[in-house]
Amino acid sequence: MADMALSAPIYISAAAEAATLADRLDRAERAILRDLPPLRLTRRGRFVLIGLPVMLVTTALLLVAGIFTAPVMAADRESAGVESTEVAVLAGDSLWGLAAEFAPNADRRTVIKEIIELNNLRGKALQPGQIINIPVQR
Template sequence: MHTETATVLPFSQHRDERAAQSDRAGVRLKATRRGRVVLTALAFLLGLLVAAALLLMFEVPSALAGGGAEEPVTLTVEAGDTLWGYADEFAPDGMSEQEFVSEVRSLNHLTTPRVTAGQLIELPALEGASH
């Protein structure tokens, strides 16, 4: 049968270990220059990740891109108004009236280019529109 024997340290050795532990309790660690650089780099990368996540979450890239459309403008159709008339008035430079009418139809889910008085429609507020 195998019996384990415990190692018993002399009293003076126990006291030396306790003294060493209590001496270490007051020691304050100082980061080296390399450690500070690594911590700074990690904090910077973490900040970039958080910023990227927030940008993607709140769809800021599309707002910053300035790639054309802003918020659509809602207006009430008056008697005699047509989408072609709105295209003539609101279409930006470089966009044909036909493209503008198609954009308005798509934005408002219209099956035809006809609109009626009193109808609310949204017009895309495009940069460079000639109001």
């Protein structure tokens, strides 16, 4: 009579199959990497990798330095350190006339510049009822 062999089914666990597959992929990846030439950066690549971040950091530092060293533009009587008096503008008043009235012995152009800076005026026209500060001349 012939020999009969009974075999039992073999069950491969999913973890063992995944480990075998990962090992095969790892070996294939090492073989591919072994055949590649070493990485070389082109001129554009060096610029992007080194030059661009350096320029961005330099720009940020200059911006921060500019913010902290910029002169203060807003001025009121207390912060400007200039003694002044408040005047209500009447119809027909001009900077030239106010400079002549409140600082008769000073150069009117200099007084007008001080009035414009002290009140942060955009132009030389005054509106009736407007309150402006005029520097006191001693």
